Amino acid sequence: EDQVTQSPEALRLQEGESSSLNCSYTVSGLRGLFWYRQDPGKGPEFLFTLYSAGEEKEKERLKATLTKKESFLHITAPKPEDSATYLCAVDRAGSNYKLTFGKGTLLTVNP
């Protein structure tokens, strides 16, 4: 059974204080790992897809990296508007493109 574990469950940062969110996964044959951002009361918003170990992708203050067992979402010099829940999901080869989601990390950035 595919498993996705995100840590920490919640993270509080000061504006400008860089940090990382972790997504550990157990899946037989990873096809892709996805990061989403979710604001309260809204649907998840797609951020990145990573397909192979060593791959990195960046978008503004966010950088996602992937190893064979985990992915990190690095947040550099965060701003209050980066506050959201960040979701990680995996797609297993042969799963018919069905995603397995983690429970998310709630990030709060204080001004």
Add this chain to the structure above:
Amino acid sequence: DADVTQTPRNRITKTGKRIMLECSQTKGHDRMYWYRQDPGLGLRLIYYSFDVKDINKGEISDGYSVSRQAQAKFSLSLESAIPNQTALYFCATSDLYQGEETQYFGPGTRLLVL
């Protein structure tokens, strides 16, 4: 204009009632999904459809049914609502291109079953 819309956005109903949640998309995607989100449990797949004639059960389909009326429309029904179906429901769409797929989510429907 939003690419994926869901109606209603909020719904309160009583135990035993039948209700329908609707999803429409203008992205032209073939694939559509229904998820529910509960606090502490994350997103879980209820049903998915790869085209109008292809509908599949997800992880938690019991108590739910779906209808794919057209490429752009995918409805979720609760035949006889029960309180533990209180949750946030999301529709998503995706397209498969060169082996890569990304799911795009609607704004959600908040359902309360009394």
